[in-house]
Every structure is written in structure tokens, then in C-alpha cells.
Amino acid sequence: MKKVFAIGAAAAAALLVLTACNSSNTNETTSTSTTMSVESSTSANASAHNQADVTFAEQMIPHHSQAVEMSDMLLAKDGIDPRVTTLAxxxxxxxxxxxxxxxTWLTTWGQSSxxxxxxxxxxxxxxMEGMTPSTSLGMPMPSTSMGMMPGMEGMMSAEDMTALQNAQGTDAAKLFLTQMIDHHRGAVAMAQTEVDSGQYPEAIAMAQTIISTQTQEITTMEGILSSL
Structure with a gap:
């Protein structure tokens, strides 16, 4: 009887060891599989873009930068209609x-930002001359002109920017609105191209926001301009 009990105990112990090993191996396999899945998903997310997304980002950065510069020019002036300064x-x-x-997207995609x-x-x-660093945004900003790639619509020329810089009072407000309406129309066109041809979901969502926001701002600017 003692031998039977001893054999039974040994068998039970062996079974527990095998079960623990199998459980450990299963956990390790599951953990490894999960890690690989996350890495694969991250890689897929980073690569789920096409040339239209890259072009959208590369063109919209200088386009937006010029709009920010135009707004800064206007906000530095005195005697501007409050509605126009609020818009800027x-x-x-x-x-x-x-x-x-x-x-950030361009960097993620392995492109120059x-x-x-x-x-x-x-x-x-x-x-592209006159590029100076912006202390507010930490990015290259133009001083009086901006480099432009083919397909960028609504960009102001160096002469346009100089005219805005020199204008004062109501004339400056009118010029800002006239220029920004054209600028916004260009941005809307570029954003629509991204919506139609892009692949990266977040970039497409930004493009849709640009279309909605800037279309509404165009209407607002046209209303203000007609009243000045």
C-alpha cells in the first residue's frame, strides 16, 4: 500500500510540473504573440499613407505658415476693425x-518636416529667402515670402506680403481680408484633393476640418469686407 501511495504521489507531482510548464509556455506564447501584434499594428499605422498624404502635409505647412504670418502682420497694426483682428x-x-x-506626420512617415x-x-x-525661426511655434517661418511647390494655391507673392506690411488702418484690414479669402480658397482646394486622394485617416480628417472651417471663414470675411 505504501508503494502504491508513493507512486501515486509521484505521478501527481509530475502532472503538476507538466501543467505548470504548459501554462508558462502558453503565457509566453500569448505574450509574444500580443507584442508582435502591437508592433505589427504600429508599423501598419505608420505606413498606412500614400503620396497624396505626403504632398498634402508638405504643401499645407508653408501654406498655413504664410497665413499665420499674414495674421501676425495685421495684429501688429493699430486702428484695425475688431472683427478683423478677432478673425486673425x-x-x-x-x-x-x-x-x-x-x-509630426511627416516625421512619422520618414519625410523631412x-x-x-x-x-x-x-x-x-x-x-525661400528670409526664413526665420518662430519663437511661438518653433518652426521655420517666412519673413516676407514663402517657397511654393507646384499645386499650392492661394499663396501670396513677396509683393503681396510687402503691400500688406505697408498698409495701415482700414486699408490694411481690407487688403488682409481680400488676400486671406484667396488664401483660404487655395487651402480648401488643397484639402479637397487630400479628401479625394489621401489614405491616412487623420490627415483626411484634418483636410475635412480645413474645408469646413475655412469655407465658413471665407463667408465671414466676405461679409466683413462688404461693410468696411
């Missing part, structure tokens, strides 16, 4: 964070 502040508040997000001096440039008066 609104544009800065919306487009500054969008610039930073666009730069700053304008390249070697980019193909159309035959215009636009220039």
Missing part, C-alpha cells in the same frame, strides 16, 4: 497646431 487671432489659433501636427531648398519651384516671385 482665430486663424492663428487653428493653423498653428495644425502645422505642428503635419510636421521642413521645406527643402532643393524642391522644384514654379516660375513665380516666391522665394
Amino acid at each position: 487671432e482665430q486663424i492663428k489659433a487653428a493653423q498653428g497646431p495644425e502645422i505642428e501636427q503635419l510636421q 521642413t521645406p527643402s531648398s532643393g524642391m522644384d519651384m514654379p516660375t513665380t516671385s516666391h522665394s
Whole structure:
């Protein structure tokens, strides 16, 4: 009887060891599988973009940057209609964070997040000269002109920016509104291209926001302009 009990106890102990090993192996396999799944998902998310997304980000960064500069020019002036200054502040508040997000996406996609001096440039008066760092956004900003890639619509020329810089009072407000209406229309067109051709969900969502917000701002600016 003692031998029977001893054999039974040994068998039970062996079974417990085997069960523990199997459980450990299963947990390790599950953990490894989960880690691989997360890594695969992260990689997929980073690569789930196409050239339209890259172009959208590369073009919208300088486009937004110029809108921020135009707003800064206006806000530095005296005697501007409060409705126009409020609009300029609104544009800065919306487009500054969008610039930073666009730069982050380009970095995630393995692209340069700053304008390249070697980019193909159309035959215009636009220039990349005069780029200075912005202390408020921590990004390259133009002083009086902005480099432009083909397909960027609504950008102001160096002469346009100089005219806005020199204008004062009601004339400055009118010029700002006239220029920004064209600028916004260009941004809406670029955003619509992203909605139609892009792949990255977050970039498409931003493009839809730009279309909605800037279309509404165009209507507001046209109303203000007609009353000045």
C-alpha cells in the first residue's frame, strides 16, 4: 500500500510540473504573440499613407505658415476693425497646431518636416529667402515670402506680403481680408484633393476640418469686407 501511495504521489507531482510548464509556455506564447501584434499594428499605422498624404502635409505647412504670418502682420497694426483682428487671432489659433501636427506626420512617415531648398519651384516671385525661426511655434517661418511647390494655391507673392506690411488702418484690414479669402480658397482646394486622394485617416480628417472651417471663414470675411 505504501508503494502504491508513493507512486501515486509521484505521478501527481509530475502532472503538476507538466501543467505548470504548459501554462508558462502558453503565457509566453500569448505574450509574444500580443507584442508582435502591437508592433505589427504600429508599423501598419505608420505606413498606412500614400503620396497624396505626403504632398498634402508638405504643401499645407508653408501654406498655413504664410497665413499665420499674414495674421501676425495685421495684429501688429493699430486702428484695425475688431472683427478683423478677432478673425486673425482665430486663424492663428487653428493653423498653428495644425502645422505642428503635419510636421509630426511627416516625421512619422520618414519625410523631412521642413521645406527643402532643393524642391522644384514654379516660375513665380516666391522665394525661400528670409526664413526665420518662430519663437511661438518653433518652426521655420517666412519673413516676407514663402517657397511654393507646384499645386499650392492661394499663396501670396513677396509683393503681396510687402503691400500688406505697408498698409495701415482700414486699408490694411481690407487688403488682409481680400488676400486671406484667396488664401483660404487655395487651402480648401488643397484639402479637397487630400479628401479625394489621401489614405491616412487623420490627415483626411484634418483636410475635412480645413474645408469646413475655412469655407465658413471665407463667408465671414466676405461679409466683413462688404461693410468696411
